[in-house]
Every structure is written in structure tokens, then in C-alpha cells.
Amino acid sequence: MRTDDPRSADGAAGPEAAAEPRGVAGPDSSADPAGPRILVVDNYDSFVFTIVGYLEQMGADCTVRRHDHADLDPTEFDGVLISPGPGNPDTAGRSLEVIEACARTGTPMLGVCLGLQALAQLFGATVAHAPNLMHGRTCAITHEERSVFEGLASPLTATRYHSLAVVPETLPVCLEVTASAEDGSIQGIAHRELPLHAVQFHPESVLTEGGHHMLAVFLQLAEGAPTADAARRAEGLRPLIG
Template sequence: MPPVKTKVLFVDNFDSFTYNLVDEFGKRNCDTVVYRADTPLDELKKVAGKFQPVLLVISPGPGTPDKAGVSLEAIENFQKNLPIFGVCLGHQCIVQHFGGKIDHAPAVMHGKPSRISHNGKGIFAGLENPLQAGRYHSLCALSVPDSLEQTAEYDGIVMGVQHKTLPIFGVQFHPESVLTPTGGKIIENLLQIANSYQTQNRTPDRRNPAR
């Protein structure tokens, strides 16, 4: 029998990179469904109840977390039942949701590589340090709230976060970019974490991530 595919639910913040990211998950035996950020939360909850994803991905996009449609609501709703991964704007949404501040970055970075340092744990396990990462952003996290741990940085700028007790991860850079050569390994680490979480936590009373 073919291996069971990992189900991933995407929130698309109207970004041209979203389907590049979807493709990277598809290459790693994932079954993905994509809903635009203007989807009402109730509809997203119904989708999750039927599709039964093991991971929610909040995509990159233009603008600020406050203008990222259902993204902040989705983090609030799914945070205790589903691993969450935020990329660029999605990362900023995670930081803001848990109490951090988002504002203008010291410099606008669109399609530029940086060598970022990381803690070598979680989604960064087994990766070179520092690693090259493709950056496309004009905003960044100015502070990390107590519930999150900073996992990566470049020149004092927050490049990655992880929740201290929940499987919630964010990266400011783009793992799907050609400027991030080891981005695929980050996604593989993430999927391993998400699948392990499902195995350990999907008891009969916790099978519906939309609860």
C-alpha cells in the first residue's frame, strides 16, 4: 500500500509564493487544501472537521497581521488542537497573536539571502548553522512574547519563533525559496513534528481540530 499522505490545511494570504510553498509540501507526500484568507472562520472550521488536517500553514502575504483576513482567528481557534506553521506574514501573525509587536524592519528585504543563526532544535534540527535563507519582507517582530521562544535571528532581527508548550512555529524567511537551499529539510522536520503530535494527541475526544 502507498504511504498515507499527511493532510495540510493552508490559509493563503493572497501571495504569489503560496503555491510554491504548497508544492514543497506536495513533494513530501502531503495532501493539501488551500483556502483564501477571506474565508470565514466558521467555514474554515467546517473544512478542518471534514478534512482532518495534521497541520495548519499560514502563508506569506502583503500587509500586516491585522489585515491578514482569517489568519489571526485561525491561530486562536486551532492553537490547542493543531500544529501551526507561519511563514513571513504568517510568522508575524503568530508573534502578534501571542502578544509580540510587529513593525517596520530596519531594511526592506525582497529577494535577498541572509545567513541566519538558529538554535538547532525543532524545525531547525540537523541544519547547518548559520544557514542561508531567502528574505522577502519589510516588517518584522520587534519583540517576542513570553509564551514564544526565539529560535533564529539575523543581525538582531527575529527570524524564527516556537511556542514554549505548543507545536507552533514561525519563520520570517521563505523556506520554499531557491535562496533557502535547506528549506526542504525545515519542512521535513515540521512534518515529522506534526505527525508525531497527531499520533500522541489524537485520542477519541481530540480528533476534531476544529473544536
């Protein structure tokens, strides 16, 4: 993993402390990743190194750069992940700009939490206060078995950390809802023509069912490989949260 962040992977801390214990184990620096090159745009969040840890266990070559970094060119990578973070899309540094660049170049992208809100807002949706505050709470998620949910049973349990949500009625036609919660909030979206995907919940949480599989599907998309191989890629990951 390459990063411009002075935080170490152990006990990483962002501006907003996470409710879930971190206990993040750093990746083996001796490893030589042969998988896809992934740019992780860090929205100053304490979850980012957990996500990176899982991606690297699955063979990804990750570069972590904060959302205000001067060089966030997605064309240098096989895929881009927009991390969770505090605030809203307008305070997420260059995240909107990076997503727009992914759309323009066809670079596969996965947005997580704030990343979903940024994707939706870029294409014209409204982000507002969520119907319910969800900080470290689990709920049932119903999905369409498309996008990063391909190969997973529905419903599944997911862990949510958000006080903002996309207003469903404002979602543009170019984006489809791929998952939703019992309270009606959008929990997954994807562009109908471009490889842009996002989830509102946290796939890296130990309480999210199928989270590793979702990250593996994203890596398969970044490689241009069949998503059916994602289950094999996600199998046997060691836990990074304890």
C-alpha cells in the same frame, strides 16, 4: 491539492507580484497522498503554490483556502500552514483566528513570513517596520537547532521578503526565538509548549539553505512522527522554481 482559488498552480499571481521567478509546476493529480492532511491558509500570495508543491512532493495532502474562506477549521486537518502575503497581521483575513484555533486544539502549525508576524502578534508581540527592507535578499541566519531547524547546521543562508518584523523586546515569554539575522531581526519563533512554529524568511526559495528540510520537519510534526525522519522525506525533491 484541493483549492477554492481560481488561480492555477502554473504562474499563480497574487495582489503583490513576487520578485522571484515562479515557474511553478503543478503536482501530479494522479497521485494519492498518504501523508498528513495540511490546510494551507493563502494570504493572497504568489509564493503559496511553490510551498504547496514541495509539501505535496513530500507526500502531504494539501487543501488551499484563502484567508477569508468561511471554513478554516484546523481540527479537520493534521497541520496548518499560514502562508506569506502582503500587508500585516491585521489585514490577513482570518489568519489570527486560525492560529488561535490551532493553539486551542493543539494542531501543529507553521507560519511563513506574514505567518510568523501573525503568530507573534496573537500572543502579544508588536509588529513594526523592519530595521532593513528585505525583498529578495539573502542573509546569514543563526539558529538554535530547535523547532523546524532541528538537524540543520548554523548559520545558514535564507532568502527574505519582508518590510515588517517582530520587535524583539515585545516577544512574550511563551514564545522563544529560534533564529535571528545579522541585523538583529527575529527570523524564527516557536511556542514553548504548543506545536506552533514560524519562520520570517522563505523556506521554499531556491536560495534558502535547508528550506525543504524545514518543511519536512513540519510534516513530521503534523504526523506526530520523529523529526529525525525529515531528512529522508526532503531528499531528492525536484525543483519547482526555474
